[in-house]
Structure formats: C-alpha cells, structure tokens
Amino acid sequence: xxxxxxxxxxxxxxxxxxxxxxxxxxxxxxxxxxxxxxxxxxxxxxxxxxxxxxxxxxxxxxxxxxxxxxxxxxxxxxxxxxxxxxxxxxxxxxxxxxxxxxxxxxxxxxxxxxxxxxxxxxxxxxxxxxxxxxxxxxxxxxxxxxxxxxxxxxxxxxxxxxxxxxxxxxxxxxxxxxxxxxxxxxxxxxxxxxxxxxxxxxxxxxxxxxxxxxxxxxxxxxxxxxxxxxxxxxxxxxxxxxxxxxxxxxxxxxxxxxxxxxxxxxxxxxxxxx
Numbered sequence: 148x149x150x151x152x153x154x155x156x157x158x159x160x161x162x163x164x165x166x167x168x169x170x171x172x173x174x175x176x177x178x179x180x181x182x183x184x185x186x187x188x189x190x191x192x193x194x195x196x197x198x199x200x201x202x203x204x205x206x207x208x209x210x211x212x213x214x215x216x217x218x219x220x221x222x223x224x225x226x227x228x229x230x231x232x233x234x235x236x237x238x239x240x241x242x243x244x245x246x247x248x249x250x251x252x253x254x255x256x257x258x259x260x261x262x263x264x265x266x267x268x269x270x271x272x273x274x275x276x277x278x279x280x281x282x283x284x285x286x287x288x289x290x291x292x293x294x295x296x297x298x299x300x301x302x303x304x305x306x307x308x309x310x311x312x313x314x315x316x317x318x319x320x321x322x323x324x325x326x327x328x329x330x331x332x333x334x335x336x337x338x339x340x341x342x343x344x345x346x347x348x349x350x351x352x353x354x355x356x357x358x359x360x361x362x363x364x365x366x367x368x369x370x371x372x373x374x375x376x377x378x379x380x381x382x383x384x385x386x387x388x389x390x391x392x393x394x395x396x397x398x399x400x401x402x403x404x405x406x407x408x409x410x411x412x413x414x415x416x417x418x419x420x421x
Contacts, residue, residue, distance in 0.1 A: 165418045172411045179404040186397035193390040200383040207372070207379040214365070214372035221344065221365050228341040 341347075346360025 165414075169411070169414050169418060172407065172414055176404065176407045176411050179400065179407050183397065183400045183404050186393060186400050189393045190390065190397050193386060193393050197383070197386045197390050200379065200386050204376075204379040204383045207376040211369075211372040211376040214369040218365050218369045221362055225341065225344055225362070228344060232338055232341065 344360065345362050
C-alpha cells in the first residue's frame with residue numbers, strides 16, 4: 148500500500164523555509180567576506196604606515212645620536228678652551244715672575260761686572276806701577292811682578308766671563324719677554340675661541356656682537372632632534388598597536404568567514420539531500 152504523500156502545501160512550506168535559511172546564510176557569508184576585505188585593507192594600509200614610521204624612527208634615532216655626539220664634542224672643546232685659558236694665565240703669571248727674577252739677576256750681575264772692571268783697572272795700574280819701579284828698585288822681586296801680572300790677567304778673565312753671563316741674562320730676558328707676548332696672544336686667542344663657542348663676553352654675559360653661538364645652535368639642534376625622535380617613537384608605537392589590533396580583527400573575521408562558509412556548504416548539502 149502506497150504511503151500518503153506529503154501535501155503540496157506542506158512540502159512548499161519546508162522548501163521556502165530552507166531557501167530563506169540558505170539566503171540568510173549567504174548574506175552572512177557575503178557580509179563576513181566584506182568585513183575580511185575591509186580588515187585586510189586596513190592591515191595592508193597600517194603595515195605600510197608602520198614601515199614608514201619605522202624608517203622615520205630609524206632616521207630620527209640616527210639624527211639624535213649625531214646631535215648628542217656633536218653636543219659632546221662641543222663640551223669637550225669648551226673644556227679644552229677653558230683649560231687652555233687657565234694654563235695660559237698660570238704660564239703668564241710664572242713668566243712675569245721669572246722676568247722679574249731675571250731683571251734682579253741682571254742688576255746684580257751688572258753690579259758685579261762694574262766692580263770687577265774697577266778691580267781689574269786697579270790691578271792693571273798697580274801692575275804698571277810695579278814694573279816701572281822694578282827697573283830702579285832691586286828689592287821688588289820677580290815673583291811679585293809675576294803675581295801682579297797673573298792677578299791682572301785673572302781679573303780681565305773674570306770681567307770677560309761676567310760679561311758673557313750678563314749677555315746670557317739679557318738673552319734670557321729677551322726670550323722671557325717673547326714668551327710673555329706669546330702667552331698673552333694665547334690667552335687672547337683661547338678667550339676668543341671660547342667666546343665664539345658660547346657667545347659670552349669676558350664676564351660670562353651674552354655678547355651683543357655675536358647674535359648666534361655655536362653652543363646655542365648645537366643645543367637647539369639636539370633639542371629638536373630629541374623632540375623629533377620622541378614624536379617618531381610615539382607614532383611608531385601607536386601605529387604598531389593599531390596594526391596589531393587590526394591583524395587580530397582580521398584573523399577573527401577570517402575564522403568567522405570560514406565558519407560561515409562551512410555552515411553554508413553544509414546547509415546547501417542538506418537542502419539538496421532533502
């Protein structure tokens with residue numbers, strides 16, 4: 148006996164219901180695909196943006212390092228200029244003191260020379276007087292004549308040696324004077340160098356004649372490089388955070404799409420089987 152067939156109205160109702168479910172699944176799949184495409188576009192854009200910011204950060208890091216090194220070199224130059232000025236002051240003071248001592252020695256040597264010259268003249272006159280009386284006075288011994296002659300010779304030699312010493316003293320004073328001049332020039336140049344670096348006058352106040360100093364330029368360059376680095380670092384971290392979130396959203400959207408596609412295939416297979 149043939150079983151009663153399902154009424155047409157009942158069969159139609161089941162078909163329409165399945166079709167509506169399939170259509171709903173298809174819409175969900177399409178919506179999921181659209182979201183995947185959107186998230187993929189965002190991830191692609193953020194990846195490119197992140198790469199650009201990473202390059203900016205690398206450049207900013209290099210510039211900051213260079214600016215820091217330049218500032219360090221400036222401080223080293225400032226220290227060298229300060230040390231040179233201090234050493235020049237010390238050297239100049241010592242040279243002035245040495246020049247004073249040389250003047251004193253020169254005065255004393257000059258006094259000795261004058262006394263030696265006077266002594267030599269007296270001895271030479273005495274020598275001449277003894278020789279004149281020797282011819283008429285046999286009591287004057289040859290030994291005395293020889294002794295006075297030797298004394299005169301020694302006195303003349305002493306005068307010559309002392310004059311040589313005096314010449315050396317004046318040469319030393321001349322050298323000391325030249326060294327003082329060099330030291331004064333070195334002081335002036337070291338201070339000028341320091342002024343160029345810092346833009347300050349001899350009292351440490353801003354130098355009106357110098358609008359911009361090397362120190363202010365390098366300090367400003369370092370501050371700007373530091374700010375640029377901080378901005379680039381912040382932008383890089385922010386973009387990485389956005390990229391990580393977008394990548395996570397993309398992964399979740401792909402999983403959901405895959406699930407919906409599997410559900411749609413299963414629903415289609417069930418509909419065909421019925």
